[in-house]
């Protein structure tokens with residue numbers, strides 16, 4: 001026996017181990033239809049790390065873990081509902097074993113010796129170690145998963161088994177969180193959502209806790225802990241409260257960082273977005289932490305006016321589905337009508353990311369499945385959080401994804417301080433280019449859009465578009481005379497080299513952003529104005545703002561897009577409204593596939609200071625719940641026993657090698673969950689209304705690294 005791969009217990013000494021090997025069964029796991037249909041042999045070995053001394057002292061099975069029970073549980077996973085990946089099988093086995101309270105860590109090895117591999121081979125195995133800090137990311141027993149609904153193989157019905165409880169790690173005590181974020185102490189019952197949710201990765205704070213059923217031996221193990229005294233029969237035990245199974249309905253144990261994407265292209269987009277920020281910040285259990293610059297973007301999808309887009313970084317204690325619901329209420333408040341997919345809208349609020357949760361249900365997919373290819377989301381997001389990482393399949397560093405997104409050329413400009421008062425009061429200057437189409441200040445009570453006005457009095461105006469009339473029925477197309485004098489582009493006064501770190505950089509040949517009738521003032525090629533100059537009408541040329549930072553993940557400046565008219569400021573003529581949105585644009589060199597970069601792990605907090613949260617969090621160790629249980633000490637029968645002292649020899653001196661010693665298991669050490677602090681302080685754009693969005697009082701939160709979705713993407717080990 002060796003302790004080379006031992007897990008230290010609370011006192012630092014290696015924990016004892018129960019090893020169970022060669023549990024064998026026919027399972028139907030695999031990506032290929034034949035694997036699902038025919039099944040094949042799976043074999044599992046598990047090592048339970050636990051303190052067995054109490055059980056030895058009392059010679060009581062109840063004080064340890066029955067290997068027979070474990071064997072059955074492991075067997076059940078092997079024969080249970082099929083999943084694509086052997087990784088998922090191992091994760092699930094880890095989950096069932098960790099459902100036994102005394103087990104502090106588990107090593108799982110799953111062999112798939114008949115894997116469909118075209119060359120001769122002996123075995124394929126996956127080895128994982130999970131513990132109370134690094135909990136499995138799948139529940140012990142599968143929900144009905146999307147993968148399980150595949151039609152390419154038979155569906156052995158998953159046994160209606162009890163759901164053991166995953167014992168969560170001791171939560172890190174969070175610093176007091178300012179109202180209105182209410183701490184959520186427990187898993188309050190909420191309306192269970194559709195149970196089709198497929199969990200691909202669940203951060204530890206979302207470890208699924210499911211109600212044990214009394215008949216379950218596993219559940220009994222958990223419930224009985226420490227299982228010393230006989231429990232007198234309770235007269236009428238209250239029925240256990242329903243606990244949501246769906247991670248999309250589970251409130252986090254501590255506030256989670258989420259990313260919301262806002263868009264608007266009819267009504268008064270800037271006013272709507274500004275109001276929406278306030279409305280979102282008012283959602284109970286949510287606080288806006290950062291607001292991105294405002295981007296004007298060519299519409300992706302059907303031909304329609306340009307959008308204004310922004311991204312919010314929020315912290316929330318709402319479950320994902322509730323957060324989506326709250327955002328949709330804000331959409332409705334602003335007159336949102338869903339009548340055309342990707343059509344014009346007064347307000348769109350998408351939930352882009354929720355912590356590191358990767359989950360998919362009919363009504364909510366996380367991360368947002370199209371965010372990775374949308375510059376209108378990625379560019380503002382990267383601006384407000386240059387180190388942000390989009391999780392899930394196809395995710396990666398947001399700044400990198402932004403640089404290569406197909407609609408990147410359609411990002412016309414960014415306004416940094418669009419939330420401030422100046423942004424609106426400065427809006428009324430007449431715009432030379434639109435002079436032949438005179439504008440009048442729009443009268444909000446003119447009745448031009450009664451439906452919208454009723455729902456949202458601050459949405460009275462039409463948005464000047466690239467010459468298209470808004471086709472939405474919710475906001476009637478406006479006469480050009482009714483159009484308001486547009487969205488200002490307040491120039492960021494921050495000189496280069498200041499905390500903002502930006503400077504204006506006009507693409508060659510002019511900004512290439514305008515519409516000939518656009519009311520946002522832009523300078524066509526050859527125009528006299530230079531970036532930053534204000535013309536006689538009070539308009540300031542706001543070119544595309546590009547970061548000057550050199551270090552990754554800085555923007556890659558967009559390559560010029562060949563325009564048939566060589567007049568890129570004429571968006572209509574250049575066909576912005578009709579371009580195929582998701583086809584790579586000419587001029588963009590294919591980007592190398594994203595390689596995971598250690599420095600790109602999710603940042604701990606959205607702030608500008610060096611983050612102390614990346615240091616190991618002492619609250620995770622030791623875990624008081626696993627300290628020696630007082631019920632077992634003192635054990636007079638065993639003291640004093642000089643022959644057993646001193647105890648310190650374990651782990652400190654060379655260990656005798658036993659005949660049955662296994663080769664040192666090649667367990668890969670679990671990497672630390674955090675990432676080293678960023679070498680450079682990252683400039684961010686703070687919410688311009690600090691009194692409204694105070695970024696204070698939040699405990700630095702450590703993200704779990706985003707694990708790859710186990711059931712998505714090309715199979716690696718079918």
Ligand SMILES: Nc1ncnc2c1ncn2[C@@H]1O[C@H](COP(=O)(O)OP(=O)(O)OP(=O)(O)O)[C@@H](O)[C@H]1O
Nearest residue numbers: 338341342348350351352363364365366367368370
């Ligand atoms: N992450 C998500 N964020 C927002 N809605 C989502 C998400 N995942 C799934 N949905 C579902 O998508 C439905 C349609 O949303 P919406 O009307 O905002 O789509 P859209 O904006 O036209 O297109 P897209 O989803 O491509 O942004 C919503 O009712 C919601 O249930």
Ligand SMILES: Nc1nc2c(c(=O)[nH]1)N=C(CO)CN2
Nearest residue numbers: 263297298299300307342376
């Ligand atoms: N530029 C831009 N295009 C879009 C947007 C958006 O917010 N911005 N939203 C869409 C549907 O969510 C479809 N297309």
